[in-house]
Amino acid sequence: MYRYDAYDQALVDARVAQFRDQTRRYLAGELTEEEFRPLRLQNGLYVQRHAPMLRIAIPYGLLSSPQLRVLARIARRYDKSYGHFSTRQNLQLNWPRIADVPDILAELAKAGMHAIQTSGSCIRSITADHLAGIAADEEVDPRPFAEILRQWSSLHPEFSQLPRKFKFAVSGARQDRAALRVHDVGLAFYKDGDGEVKVRVLAGGGLGRTPALAVTLHDALPWRQLLNYCEAILRVYNRYGRRDNLYKARIKILAQSLGAQKLREQVDAEWAHLRDGPSTLTEAELARIGAFFAPPPYEAAGDESAALDRLRALQAEDAEFAAWMARCVHPHKQPGYRAATLSLKRTGRAPGDVTSNEMDAIADLAERYSFGLIRSTHTQNLILGDVRLDALPDLWRDARASGLATPNTGLLTDLICCPGGDFCGLANARSLPLAQAMQERFADRGRLFDLGEIELNISGCINSCSHHHLGHIGILGVDKDGAEWYQVSLGGAQGVDAKLGEIIGRAVPAEEIPAIVDKILAVYLDARQLGERFIDTLRRIGIEPFRGRVYGIKEKDGKKESREPQHA
Amino acid sequence: MLEVIRVEGRIGEEDWTIVPYPASNAPRPRAAGKAGLARNTGEAAAPPELLAGLAVPAAGKIIVPLALWQARRDGLQQRFDAGEIAVWLDACEEVEVLAAAVDLAAAPLLALDFPKATDGRAYSSAALLRERLHYRGPLWAIGDVQRDYFAFMFRCGFDTLVPRAGRYTRAQLEEAAANLGLFAHPYQGAVDDPLPLWRRVRRPQQEVRT
Numbered sequence A: 001m002y003r004y005d006a007y008d009q010a011l012v013d014a015r016v017a018q019f020r021d022q023t024r025r026y027l028a029g030e031l032t033e034e035e036f037r038p039l040r041l042q043n044g045l046y047v048q049r050h051a052p053m054l055r056i057a058i059p060y061g062l063l064s065s066p067q068l069r070v071l072a073r074i075a076r077r078y079d080k081s082y083g084h085f086s087t088r089q090n091l092q093l094n095w096p097r098i099a100d101v102p103d104i105l106a107e108l109a110k111a112g113m114h115a116i117q118t119s120g121s122c123i124r125s126i127t128a129d130h131l132a133g134i135a136a137d138e139e140v141d142p143r144p145f146a147e148i149l150r151q152w153s154s155l156h157p158e159f160s161q162l163p164r165k166f167k168f169a170v171s172g173a174r175q176d177r178a179a180l181r182v183h184d185v186g187l188a189f190y191k192d193g194d195g196e197v198k199v200r201v202l203a204g205g206g207l208g209r210t211p212a213l214a215v216t217l218h219d220a221l222p223w224r225q226l227l228n229y230c231e232a233i234l235r236v237y238n239r240y241g242r243r244d245n246l247y248k249a250r251i252k253i254l255a256q257s258l259g260a261q262k263l264r265e266q267v268d269a270e271w272a273h274l275r276d277g278p279s280t281l282t283e284a285e286l287a288r289i290g291a292f293f294a295p296p297p298y299e300a301a302g303d304e305s306a307a308l309d310r311l312r313a314l315q316a317e318d319a320e321f322a323a324w325m326a327r328c329v330h331p332h333k334q335p336g337y338r339a340a341t342l343s344l345k346r347t348g349r350a351p352g353d354v355t356s357n358e359m360d361a362i363a364d365l366a367e368r369y370s371f372g373l374i375r376s377t378h379t380q381n382l383i384l385g386d387v388r389l390d391a392l393p394d395l396w397r398d399a400r401a402s403g404l405a406t407p408n409t410g411l412l413t414d415l416i417c418c419p420g421g422d423f424c425g426l427a428n429a430r431s432l433p434l435a436q437a438m439q440e441r442f443a444d445r446g447r448l449f450d451l452g453e454i455e456l457n458i459s460g461c462i463n464s465c466s467h468h469h470l471g472h473i474g475i476l477g478v479d480k481d482g483a484e485w486y487q488v489s490l491g492g493a494q495g496v497d498a499k500l501g502e503i504i505g506r507a508v509p510a511e512e513i514p515a516i517v518d519k520i521l522a523v524y525l526d527a528r529q530l531g532e533r534f535i536d537t538l539r540r541i542g543i544e545p546f547r548g549r550v551y552g553i554k555e556k557d558g559k560k561e562s563r564e565p566q567h568a
Numbered sequence B: 001m002l003e004v005i006r007v008e009g010r011i012g013e014e015d016w017t018i019v020p021y022p023a024s025n026a027p028r029p030r031a032a033g034k035a036g037l038a039r040n041t042g043e044a045a046a047p048p049e050l051l052a053g054l055a056v057p058a059a060g061k062i063i064v065p066l067a068l069w070q071a072r073r074d075g076l077q078q079r080f081d082a083g084e085i086a087v088w089l090d091a092c093e094e095v096e097v098l099a100a101a102v103d104l105a106a107a108p109l110l111a112l113d114f115p116k117a118t119d120g121r122a123y124s125s126a127a128l129l130r131e132r133l134h135y136r137g138p139l140w141a142i143g144d145v146q147r148d149y150f151a152f153m154f155r156c157g158f159d160t161l162v163p164r165a166g167r168y169t170r171a172q173l174e175e176a177a178a179n180l181g182l183f184a185h186p187y188q189g190a191v192d193d194p195l196p197l198w199r200r201v202r203r204p205q206q207e208v209r210t
Helices: A006-027 A033-041 A065-078 A098-110 A143-153 A223-240 A251-258 A260-274 A283-293 A304-317 A319-328 A356-369 A389-401 A431-441 A445-451 A510-527 A534-541 A544-562 B034-041 B048-052 B066-081 B095-101 B121-131 B147-155 B170-178
Strands: A045-047 A052-056 A062-064 A082-085 A091-093 A168-171 A185-191 A197-203 A215-222 A337-342 A353-355 A373-376 A382-388 A456-459 A473-480 A483-490 B002-006 B011-014 B062-065 B085-089 B110-114 B139-143
Touching (some): A062 A065, A065 A082, A065 A356, A185 A223, A304 A319, A319 A337, A337 A356, A337 A389, A353 A356, A445 A510, A473 A510, B048 B066, B121 B147
Antiparallel strands (some): A052 A091, A082 A353, A197 A215, A337 A382
16 A cells, blocks of 8 residues: 655644644634634534544545554544544544544554545545455556545645535446446546556536536546646636535536536646646656555465365355355455455444444454455445455454454445434434344344345435435435434446436335335335346336335325425 | 735735725625636626726725726726736636736736635636736735635745735734745645646655565
């Protein structure tokens, strides 16, 4: 992974000194609340329902064992000994004190970490495919480009006060595991027919109140032009993105009002000036950054089929291990290796939450089994990326001892959920108790596995931190006369064929949601053909049978209401 | 007298007077996107009613809104030629329009307004004035110019920063000026140094694993 040199270190150290001074002036009354707000946000500090929340950057989801131990220690010393992994691969602390934040940032800086631009109207911490560099279906490792973008975007003076937040995601694989099409800019790296690295640049995607899938701005951008082209996009957005209405300020609205063609023309016109300028990337710089992401010293694979035979024998003996192998182990580009998910979705635990003790345990596991590196995923789990095939049984036993081997990756209980009304100042509804109710309801292994792959996303409000629009089943908390209600959508999907879900009908009180999910699943079980996943059945039979079962004879009312705006 | 911060943190004074729009409840197209809209719809950056109520000091060095310059140019040209009139640009106005309306080579200075510190349009305007329109004269930041953004403003090509009158004590300004060098090696190029860090210095190579 990337390691700081003296320049990186000086920059994060200076940032800590700067924020320490700003916090001092705020607490002394020299900075008003309004003046301090954008400064603290761009250092990841929110003021929330119960306490401040600090969002720590895990750039493109990569961190080392020593860094994870630092996070564990910080959570112990300054918080309640746990943290929360978010859908942007970052780690959130829910209970720090404002006066302690400069010290927390100083401890992070010592470990080569920061909270720069994890919030605020700026280019946010960049996310990536959680299998970047190891995925069997990858053409180009996007991590060096993600690091180049991290550096370029950090404290970029011209783009320091954008109309609204601006999120990048990168991927270099055939499958899109980074939800590129719902980001302000999604970058898909690939090799063209001549083996040259090109970038498909998508822009204008986003969730929230006005969900939109990104349009293609450039189909085959030469990689050397990456920063020039991004600079052009950001300049057009900074100048012409709306600033009069918070809800219309994202680039998706600019893309919609101009139209894809016009936005493309404006970006191209700006790029024509910046093209081949000083920010043009070079082979040497890419190689310099790329060297940090060189493959770890893998051992020669030997005979993979013999190792697989031994694993199969163990799976036959132990159903628990078999379940874990089926759900939590992923293909790898290196023969003899696999990636393994450490699930943060065990029943009774808020999705994505991890205690300090667990962080220490995971840091140990990573050192023992995976070259001391950990990946965070946008589905709020952690991954050990480089595990030897023959070490999987030992990893499983150790992970299980720490409660990290819940075999549910991709299944209904691997649900994505935001902190919701229990913590977040924006939320309309408490998503966590609902998530827990769902996990308890589907705790039965046989039923859970029989239902198969289903993505369930629960957002506490329309800001859509849990990407409910992309859930096969999406559940959104809405405020109705001060009470918590939920709206259900179906048919969303992430990936190359990303699709936004469709609302099936009127919102219902929280207590009705589990029964509604049961009805939805019953329609699937009745209609599915052999081997068909939930989403396949849904695509085949359409949304109406689900709507009919859920709303019964009131189906028509449901349909009518679903066409009304989600929010007054 | 305006108290200003110049490049390298020198604190100075200027005898220019900024002529603001009169305080009014009339809606102004401050909204971003309006610049783009104005191009499409012809909507004026400042409605005529607003300009009508604008009192222009008869003497002294003054900085007037671009829209006023456009509307009353004939009456102001002589003072412009004498170096007593400068123009300031609203955040929702485009530098291309400014360049078409004002002789940049003859302008005594240009000022760009930050309606609030979190409205970053003037950063792009400054960069474009310097890099695209090759404006070499004094470039002022006016409006909600807060000390925590001084360094970013200088990086984008401003050379004179004018905080709101009375916002900072002299001691606070000196403290802010002393902190300007905090980020000595920014990652990316900007107007002050177009080279990104990796072209500016030789950065270490990762040791090759054996």
